[in-house]
Amino acid sequence: MPHQEPHDRQPLRMGERGKSGNGVEGGGWFHDYRSTGSPAPQQDRLWTSFAPVAGKPRCDSVREKQEVSMSSPASRTATRQIGDAEVTILTDGRTEFGPELFPGTPEERISAVLSAQQVEAIATNFNAVLIRNGGKTILCDAGPRDLFGPTCGFLPQAMEEAGVSADQVGVLFATHLHPDHVAGMITQSGEAVFPAAELVVTREEHAFWSDAAKTDAAPAPLPDWGRLARAVLAAYGDRLRLIEAGGEIAPGLTSMPLAGHTPGHGGWRLSSGAGHLIHGGDIIHAPALQAADPDIGIAFDMDMDTARATRKRLLDELATEGALFTGGHFLHPAFHVAVRDGAGYRLERP
Numbered sequence: 001m002p003h004q005e006p007h008d009r010q011p012l013r014m015g016e017r018g019k020s021g022n023g024v025e026g027g028g029w030f031h032d033y034r035s036t037g038s039p040a041p042q043q044d045r046l047w048t049s050f051a052p053v054a055g056k057p058r059c060d061s062v063r064e065k066q067e068v069s070m071s072s073p074a075s076r077t078a079t080r081q082i083g084d085a086e087v088t089i090l091t092d093g094r095t096e097f098g099p100e101l102f103p104g105t106p107e108e109r110i111s112a113v114l115s116a117q118q119v120e121a122i123a124t125n126f127n128a129v130l131i132r133n134g135g136k137t138i139l140c141d142a143g144p145r146d147l148f149g150p151t152c153g154f155l156p157q158a159m160e161e162a163g164v165s166a167d168q169v170g171v172l173f174a175t176h177l178h179p180d181h182v183a184g185m186i187t188q189s190g191e192a193v194f195p196a197a198e199l200v201v202t203r204e205e206h207a208f209w210s211d212a213a214k215t216d217a218a219p220a221p222l223p224d225w226g227r228l229a230r231a232v233l234a235a236y237g238d239r240l241r242l243i244e245a246g247g248e249i250a251p252g253l254t255s256m257p258l259a260g261h262t263p264g265h266g267g268w269r270l271s272s273g274a275g276h277l278i279h280g281g282d283i284i285h286a287p288a289l290q291a292a293d294p295d296i297g298i299a300f301d302m303d304m305d306t307a308r309a310t311r312k313r314l315l316d317e318l319a320t321e322g323a324l325f326t327g328g329h330f331l332h333p334a335f336h337v338a339v340r341d342g343a344g345y346r347l348e349r350p
């Protein structure tokens, strides 16, 4: 089971644990989510690990020339028709991962994988997915809001570009309850951003994050992430729908357990007519590295070995099926197929 020993190692090296000046354990970025003022003064504790690598060209400035800056990109959306469903990837923001987020993988290996793709940085996006299908408006994940620095938090703009308002969202699905997926579901004062939406979460994911004893016993930043997750669950308290792993999110949209990242982490499969789309959640968290070499694990995986096995199985299935897929952190425009390439895979945009 992926969550039996969530803290038998300390993969989430987000900086040293400590007490911030106001006594909020784990730093200030989190406690600010309830304030109404300016961004959290100490959000750099989280942001540090996501911070752009100074002086390095951005991966997506090379590969996505139209996306020069997330504050004024050409587009924050990419839309495809999947059968009768219209699917729009909403890019909330972007950042770059440092090599220290891949414990167990030597930096030379990371450099080699990147340079083989003529990529110079481990760029990543934060994506939500809008699905309009059968009269329902479904949103998968909601970005980190203002918690991860100034290059993120543009979900509202992406939704506006897609022509959907927050009150039109009827179903809100969380692939998992990490802050970069759920912070955007509540305001800084803890109110639901999507007033008409039911929040759908897997039973296993809910069980872990709603238990303060579990998250408080885990290494930083999990205690803070737990408090944020519980604030989100509370905001949708009377509109929370728990499903089993593999259960139905909405008609035609089925959750897909992908063990290892968090206890109840999962993606989904959308089927409409002859069209199919897979969402891999965060099991391929840094596409440039983890598709090319699925053995490369990321520190955010609570069980890196299980996540590695899940990643290998998923990529094998995707390549075998030739299936169209996306994920929580794929680069714009985010629809891919996996093609076998040596011991790993190459992501192609069909």
Ligand SMILES: [Zn+2]
Residues within 6 Å of the ligand: 178, 180, 181, 282, 328, 329
């Ligand atoms: Zn994520």
